[in-house]
Amino acid sequence: MLPRRVHAKFVIIHTYKWVSKTRVNFPRPNISPGVILKKHFVLKQSVLAVALALGSSHIVLAQQAAAPPTATVYITGSNLKRIGKEGAQPIQVITAKDIRDSGAATVTELMRKVPSMGSDVNLDTNDGGFSRGASTASLRGLGSTSTLILLNGRRMTPAAYADPNKGNSTLYDLNSIPLSALERVEILKDGASAVYGSDAIGGVINFITKTNYQGAEVAARASANDDGKFARKGANIFWGKGDVESDGYNVFISADVSNRDRVKRADVKDIEFETYQQINGRFATPYGSTVSGVTSFYRESVPGSKNFAVNRSNMAERLVTRTSCDPSQQLVGATKMGIAPTSVFIGRTFCNYDTTQFLEGIGEGKDASVMTRAVLKLGQNAKAFAEAAYSRTERAYTAAPITIGQSATTNFTSESVGQPYQTILEIGHPDNPFPNARASVGHRFVNLRGGSNTLNDNTRVLAGLQGTLGSWDWETAVLYNQTTKEDTDYGRLYLPTLRKINAGATIASISADPSVGHNVVSDDKASILHWDGKVSTQFGQLGGGAMGLAVGAELRREKIKLIPDPVLQRGDIFGLANTKIDGERDIKSAFIELRTPFLKNVEMDFAGRLDKYPGIKTNFVPKVGAKWTVSDSLALRGTYGRGFRAPALVQVTPGGAQFFLTNIADPRRCEPDEETPRDGATELDCNKSAAATGGANPDLVPEKSKSISFGLLFSPTSYLDLGLDFYKIRKEGEVALGLAADALKNEARVPGNVLRDPNPANWVRDANGNVIQNSGPLLMVKTPWMNQGATEVRGVDLDVAVRKNLGEWGTLNAKLSSTFLDYYALAGTAGDPERNLAGTSVGYADWNLSGNDQPRWKTSLSSSWSHGVHAFNASIDYTGRVSLLRRYNREVTYEQPFCQYGTRKDSDAEANRDTSMPLYEAYFPECSINSWTRFGLGYTYTGIKNLTLNLNIQNVLDTKAPYDPIYGVNTSAQPLAGYNEGLHNPYGRYFQLTARYAF
16 A cells, blocks of 8 residues: 555656655855954854864854954854854854765755755655755755755745645755855754744755855866766866955856766665565566556446446456567566555556666756856945856656556646546447447557656846945845746647547557657746845943944845646646746845843844735744853853744745645545445545645735754863754744645535546445445545644754864864754644654654654764875764654554554554555564664875865765665556655765866
8 A cells, every 4th residue: 555645746647656645745245144253252262163163063163262363254144243253043064175075966965964954855856746856955854945045145046846745835946056166054053034034944054155266276076886876977167366355356257067877766776675675576577567558448337437447356357458568578467566466457467568767766967057256345445246157957857658547637727627538438449349338548658758857047146235334334235046947748648639549549540640749848937136235333332342233124026937838738738737827026124133242251132024025914023142151161052033934925826836646545435444445446546646736825824933042062172162052943834735635534524625526327335335425536636725733843953073183193173963853743733733753754653744754863973184185084974763653643642553564463553554565564673764874984185286186985884775665665657766865865885086176
């Protein structure tokens, strides 16, 4: 049985499936949100060294005592001038050296190494749906929508996507940021709505590119695993001229190109491959699909009913399969192939179609980017600055050719549901094998190309001024950022040609007709036009020094326009949904920050922000932070803030995404075990695909949040620093699609949200033989946007940094970054029970919920030793285990939790255990996804003038990605990978070689 999670998918339903439970799933600016330093801070200098010296600690602090004060430093999280680099907020800094030592090839890979990042991210894969080709970040597992992405201190435009899945209404695509151009990354792991805006509930990631660069540099890189798979290669160039202070200007330009190879799913071997084979039957046989170019025929049950469902009790009379393919393609159906035990193909000879050849571990990709920045002094007290950037990412994904099946398929126009299509061969049709009944078919159009191509272009232009007037520092800038997306779905079926089959044309003639296939191309665009201005000053005098004040305002126009292919819009494409949106809005914001150093060792920060969105009353959110320097080696700090997030533009614009729901166990046509069809139904009703649509909801209100952090900075010696931060974030009323499961469960109460075939001939009977009224096949489920329940996360971040000068033996640095998730609670709707689900797969721990894997521990430990022209580094990365036990079902707590997978037992609290993997508990008696530990090594050589060589080896011990049955369910449509891409990767032992030459 497939998990009953339902995922919204912009796909043809006969080709794709999703196996998760109910889901619809610097140049540093001269002026930037930050601080200007002109004095040393009183805290012991070793305490103040961690983040910028070593780049991974929460502690964003000052340099060693011997170093002179830095003239200007900008730190994410504030607009105030400060006298110390560390403040009340927890910030992690990843330096250029950290990036090099990590072995990451992309920004996405770098973010996956951050312990505070959640597993609910998009990873540049073909998910068959709305976020295809995009990569995102999700701090604290609160979703990409709640994680604000900045580039050089200013926001990026959301990408041109409209993903209705929870937490994905706003996608900031990390693929548009070139890793080679980064000087550092600053991660504010605390809600920052008061400083940056409503979409920073979970935190802020600020990607900061190189600045004031002088000279020229070229670099080349290549990487692959020990099997030669997942290969990447790339090159970049930097050039800069002029020093801003001495020459009055600086001009900098960088360019980067790269590409990656396609990897077949069958070649992904650095997972628990043998386990995957034995439990799922995946790749153990050549089985791909029972639907091939050799047609299967299904007999109509009652004349005129359009019911061609077949089950094992009547398949002998109602199913005809041909075996006119090559004998090498003939198979006999068996459960070892992963075919469900109830399938009508068990024990039957059929023509296999090898879909596995199209499955991918990763698709082919090409990337290119160019970025430039210029700064010009305008006298002693002013500067002008400008930035321009362009990036292009192209992703090609393969997929099997399209199929048609015996049940009706919903089609869409741009405005509504179109005329369904169902292949019906009348009596006497040349292909109909039944002389006295109509027939439908299962057929694959093997002559058509499957797959897709996604092309994203991102253009960014910024111009601004900054300076000083008296005691005031000021800055203003205008930003325009636009992203375009061209999405191509190959080989879709053109309905006017396809319908000729029902009019008497043979399937063979239509398959050979060039007009039956159409490449569907969308034309999508999103942009922001953003102006900001701010001033800051110091005034007055308190016990610890002058107070600081910053005020500012922002105006932003957001636009998104998603235009489907005209052929799709008019409803002439089989089984493919439209995503059509044309909306814009203006947002007005103002903020204020106040720093109050009440005593020499006690200071507080206060911030507030007003945001005005169209149709929503002006909202104010406050934030307060405090820091107490107890002694030279100990400081305490904490923050409290409120936040709000307005519904995304795609959620308030008429139109929006249409989609298909997959893996539905229709409660009217299936027994409670969600696996056995009722009398008159078929196995497809227990693994159903149906059309769905969201819709605007005038009663939507903004999400609200509260965040609290408390921590300490401790430096007991001159070479040891420790940061410990406790955090709590609670988000209420998240705007998301309503759940299909709720619509089906409440069908009797709200029948308008469920659309079924009204023909009484297709109604089913219960176990007593009684007809169930209005139980026709499911056609559509309406799931309008709604404010859902709450998410609360609590945990601890630990950062330790050690640095030691070894004299003639060089220097040694080490750092530990670890996140412990103590509490994770999710309420699907307001008033639902909230339980601690940390360490579990949320959607299984509570069967009522839809959620991701939430390991308790994620840790990264790294060290480096530098001696002359040699530098060595080593790392350990750890991801904790995840339980798959079923514990709750909304208000019900099971006295005895049971495993979601394996053999059904009498003691199971529910009858719907997934029995498709009966051996699961024999292999995994603890019913959990195992923990994962990887070791890495690196070496850098600088003994040749101007040349730097670096070799990095990730996962030296070749530790396989743990088996995750959620992503290992085997269906004929889309066998998945056997591992969770959000937590693990299948690269195995991975090598990266980089050569850099400076002129």
